[in-house]
Amino acid sequence: MPNETDRRPLTLINVEPHYPAHWEADVVLSDGGTVHVRPIRPEDAGILRDFYSRLSEQSIYFRFFGPRPRLSDREVALFTNVDYVDRVALIATLGTAMVAVVRFDRLDRQEAEVAFLVEDAHQGRGVASVLMEHLRAAARERGIKTFIADVLPSNSRMMAFFSNAGYTARSRFEDGVVRMTLDLATTETSREVTMAREHRAEARSIERLLTPASVVVVGAGREAGGIGQTVLRNLLGADFNGPVYPVHREVRAVAGVRAYKSVSAIDGDVDLAVVAVPADGVLDVVEECAQKGVKGLVVVSSGFGETGPEGRVRQDELVRIARAHGLRVVGPNCLGIANTDPAVRLNATLAARLPGRGRVGFFSQSGALGTALLQRVAQRGMGISTFVSAGNRADVSGNDLLQYWVEDPATDVILLYLESLGNPRKFARLARRTSREKPVVVVKSGGVTQGVPVGHAAPVLGLPDTALSALFEQAGVIRVDDLTQLFDVAQLLAYQPLPAGPKVGVVSNSDAMALHAVDACVAAGLDPCPPANLGARAGAADYRKALAEMDCRVDAIVAIYLPPVPGDAAAVAAELVRTAKETGKPLLATFEGRMGMPEELRVPGEGGDPGKGSIPSYPAAEEAVRALAHVVRYSLWRGTPPGAPPEIGDVDTAGARAVLERLLASEEDVEVDATELLACYGLRVWPSEPVSSPEEAVAAAERLGRPVVVRAADPETSHRAGTVRLGLSDAGGVRRAYADLAERLGPEVPLSVQRMAPQPAVQTVVRVVDDPEFGAVVSFGLGEITARLLGDEAYRLAPLTADDAAALVRSVRAAPLLFGRYGYPPVAVEALEDLIVRVGRLADELPGVARLVLDPVLVGESGVSVLGARALVRGSVGPRPDRGPRRLS
Template identity: 75%
Template sequence: MEVAQYPAHWEADVVLSDGGTAHVRPIRPADADRLRSFYSRLSDESIYFRFFGPHPRLSDREITWFTNVDYVDRVALIATIGTDMVAVIRYDRIEPAEAEVAFLVEDAHQGRGVASVLLEHLAETARERGIARFIADVLPANQKMMAVLKQAGYTAQSRFADGVVRMTLDLTPTETAQAVTASREHRAEARSIERLLSPGSVAVVGAGREPGGVGQTVLRNLLAADFTGPVYPVHREARAVAGVRAYPSVTAIDGEVDLAVLAVPADGVIDVVKECARKGVRGLIVVSSGFGETGPEGRARQEELVRIARAYGLRVVGPNCLGVANTDPSVRLNATLAATVPGRGRVGFFSQSGALGTALLQRVAQRGMGISSFVSAGNRADVSGNDLLQYWEEDPHTDVILLYLESLGNPRKFARLARRISRRKPIVVVKSGGTTQNVPSGHAAPVLGLPDSALSALFEQAGVIRVDDLIQQFDVAQLVAYQPLPAGPRVGVVSNSDALALLAADACVRAGLEPRPPVNLGARAGAAEFGAALTSVVPDVDAVVAIYMPPIPGPADEIAAELLRVSRDCGKPVLATFEGRIGMLRELQAGAVPERGSIPSYAAPEEAVRALAHVVRYARWLEHPAGLPEEIEGVDTAAARDLVFARLGEAPAEIDASELLACYGVDVWPSEVVASPEEAVTAAARLGWPVVLKAADPEAAKRAGTVRLGLAGPDGVRDAFADLTRQLGPGVVLAVQRMAPQPAVPALASVMEDPAFGAVVSFGLGEVTARLLRDEAYRLAPLTREDAAALIRSPRTAPLLFGEYGYPPVAVEELEELLIRLGRLADDLPEVARLDLDPVLVGESEVVVLGARAVLRHPEGPRPDGGPRRLS
């Protein structure tokens, strides 16, 4: 048997349905003893279902057969937790495109989703090896195996014969299979975070006797928060820490331990992790520093930490983090270094920075806002913002999600999750490094290759509210957390200061809102005047900004009561600048604590308007249906793949993309390269008059004056050839192409395969100024009709497409169709590293593509967020 090289790229860490983790990898001959031990722990029933009869032990010959595979026609994947093998799945090819499949899961680990995730990974390996179908013979009583196969989402058929059910699975990826995978991923990752945020008990490892130490600080904060479960300090020598009995090790603790906070020196963390695994701890918070942020040695230590923890079934927050908190009264967890944690609220908060996290929690508390839970991920070596999104999506205590991001580990997955979650819960993001695009040292995340404007566009596509700074983040959060969303951009302003009212109206105009004439009540206005004015303004607007800044102390409580009354009755968002104070003021609360209907206050009306503008844009995004990528006629994906692989050798290749685009129903007008005036005349006659003569080299074509338009006869072509030759030099290569209809707006469209985002479509206008300013918009592929429409309208020069500045309105729907087809191509073919359509002329009735070049490259690995479930 010829054995292929060990496929290391099949290895993966996975999250199981109960939130624990396991490692999936191909079996190896060295797993013989591991397989024997695994088999010895199986029940008689599990063995009977696998072998259709009693089979008390595996012979040496069977062990050799099962552990020695060729990774092509015979493949086996195993799941391990710690050093133990807990499950195995295998296929044996019986036809060129067909293989038999079988799996076994240790009884103690059945019901944890091990078989489902193994099937996902085996199906991926099978497709890689050219297998299109799995065949499984199952005993009728083996309902668990049949359920795993049926619920995978693939097209399945079954028939009963000779006492056995034969099931056939078509491994062609379907929308159903992808939805099943995403649903399982969601439940598993949400559960893994729930285990961290709702533990029944907590151990603090490294809780020293000296006040001010990291471990003792976490311990005291846990105790001060009145955590509802037992807290166990762990110290090798101390009998008690902060008045609580201490233990010399985690394994010496009498009761169970759900969560361990590690505050020991970095070089001792790995040993503690292994000890926690032996104890059965389910999650780790590593506040210790000395990992990836310190350089290559620390990075290696960090990778080892994650590898060991996941191998033993543990998720890790950190290292170098602030910790986690949960204000649920049934938990009351403050496993952080921050003494100040806001009270109970409806906002989930994720911060990557530890030091900044302390300041952020203080600011939230100062504003009177509450939180549901808080996570500081530090170096985010394992648990990331994507995990928290999965958790907060289903958390009934969280209505708004705040993210402070220094890096994005899997931007495409983030966009997928955010696009779904934003439909139910606003996500407000601050992303640092927008100018520098740097990633903090220690973060297990790539440097993003796209410009920051592209990141903003992709956030917009997903419905994410991106703000510039933390102040804006809290400004927006207190609005969406406590007030309804606006139905439109009309804003009423009621104030007792003419100057502040004008500032508010000006801010509305700058933000793209539509202010109504401000109502100035004068400095001495009281509650009655405010109430009457607000009541009269509300019917004709979508939101109200109320400004109360008295020159001398006035009836503040009475005016606040009127604001609350109007807010409660109108069902529209009401914002205030109330005496210049910030946050959820006691006077403007709808209850004893901030709750829905409370009115947020801002230091200045401009800040209130700025927050409102963000929320208006979010509400507008919600009005548009989510949409699905459309079915497109005239697409031949198989032919496109054949063409790509025929042109793609070992090295990247640049090709004319006309034939490739034709597979997706996009015609590129032909052009002919010519070497002499007479060749140019002959080509023009063949293509059809009138023609253009232009530089064929893409770089030379960027120079001004390298195109001669409207050549209607041989003499014109000869004169243009001589003219361009004098201008560009004798070695220049020229091309002839039929003249496109005029008038038309020049545009350019591209697709690219980004290492972090996957397939991305960009669009911009082809005018020189637009090119120089990089006035481009971006969207993730594939595109819905709504995505394509937004992509066209996003560049600042987009009004030229809609009849502005003397240009005629052009064929926008045809342009949308072109972009949708490009998005489909980009999504289908990861080998297309870049494809540029330049120029594209958008006329009044048609869209003409005049040139297209593509760069083909072998992908370095699976696309981000593609393939079976796996942790990064």
């Protein structure tokens, strides 16, 4: 067993300062296992020799073009001593062993020779592809733009690897070898290849956790009610379809099952380990599980990040050790995981009661709340496919589950209870893709405080909660306010088809309830038809007739059945089920005030659980309509083509980057005039000249052309009322305006003269914030003081499609002022949307722009006029979130 010094984090001590520690990464391979990627070091000579000794003759021959039984001391020194600039080597390690190495040697300023070597036992796991991504990133960082590889003609596997890497590749045969040339520039194909590999790897890592063939419970105590024994009993009670091994160092049996003194003492293979020992013993258990070949860990033990800094160090070490040995970790401090598939029947949780089989995948970060959530699902009669409680979310996260569920044939609807977002930009990317296939419904806690629970390996988000909601909407995510709404929406999505539009029919045996339903539809933005009021004594025949007449003109039906005296409920229910089946339109009910999936409204599914076509019921019509409104908005989003950022002809990205380099005189952030940057993206800022006397103001007006405005030059001061004088068409007016403002504002406030933009116009503001977690976010709002005070601002992630820009403009509450309402003339909204698309592209392409404000942007009848633009430019620029080679956070 390794001692404590063996578990220290992989931080380098006593090495040259140029060692690129930021190249280190934990990565997931195509089979779901993990390895650690890092630059090679001189002290790796021993593991390099061991690695080489395990290679086959063929692997050595393909690498060195001839036999080489062993490496000489000189070769070992050469391979392990690199300068990390012209000679770079990255290795993949599993535990303490090297399993692969990739290197480049610079040939000239922009070209380098590349070579790979992967241990035979680990070939086919995707090690080479992930090392290629990391080596490419390192090469680009060092100015390398092209890789050259000489490959033997018989090495078809390596030639196929280079050809399928996604980069522009060329090959030619000379001197008995195939010389392959790879252009390392990012292409759409290379990006798609990387994302596809990431998806397969992360999905497979979750599949390994949820479909184990065997489970060990470490810490299964003798006392009933203990955490370990509870998990063990739940595994046995669910009739897990495989062996279950309790581990206890002192007893021979737990809950009637033979116990083992250690994981290593177990006779057979073990796929999944549930760890329920005290926190200070968990690391030893992880080491033991790694040596046994366990593929995944569920750590239900507490005492980690949630306890403070010391626990956080223990938590980080847990993840480091697990990943170094190829394991993913659920938890710690979690409820566990479950899979209701009859071929698995896994209940590795602390919840004794699981819902039945269903089509809903459920992820919860909260362990304590997870039990209550599962109970709510079961109480409603809903089923689930799989369940994961991530606890402190130290490793496995909601992003991993999205990768798995998007293609899981057993899952149709995805529910997420989130307390934090570890990689928000990646979440937005994955959610947008997933939502095109399956609905994603989210409850995000901390909406008011934006707080993150203690122990979560996630930052506090810098954006307001309204921005988070807007970004969810852009990704097609259904965000609901509370847990009741989460399940209200889920039961509709899980059992009924999506509505084609917002037109809603209401049929009811209560006039009052019908009126409530119609009012709720209007309030939720739906289009209700006049309700069919059947009267208190309405029976199945009355519902049949009303539903038949209503079907042809609605997209969804809300049926209300609340008889004042007992009636033939079963017959009415059968009529509702028949109608839903025949019409193929969503039908939801308020059936006797019941909640969930009443037996009378069910269509039998797998194992007697509700199947497709079952009708969900809600205690009140307003709750049914609220759920329907969420689903209608999602259906309309899903029916809109995804689009792509439009092609813009007059954009000079290279010129913009040159402007940035010139503006960055040091590593300090600096605020600059953004006129030059915007010009590179086809956006003109109206010229403005600072002035310090009435005579200078008159001269500036002559140069710019009258009419002009005289205004406060300071952006903050200019937002105050009375700081601008408009429509000055003669020298006398300019002098008087200057004197008036100078007296009003004082000598410390600078003034400027600017040519007056066309009037009438609506004043707006366009901003960019490069959020540390989300990346570039574009916001839009009106510039009037009232709109600013109310925070009437909308947000979208950059880059933006034309539809994104249109939605952004229409999302603010004051948007009607742009479309000819309330006495305002209609303005050139198309020109405004074009400006927003261009700003979004600038934001996406220039990570050096930390903040950009276009204020004001006047939108007139014939176009837009940008009157002011300032940018905060970063002195040092790191990689954008969710960019670069694959890596685990």
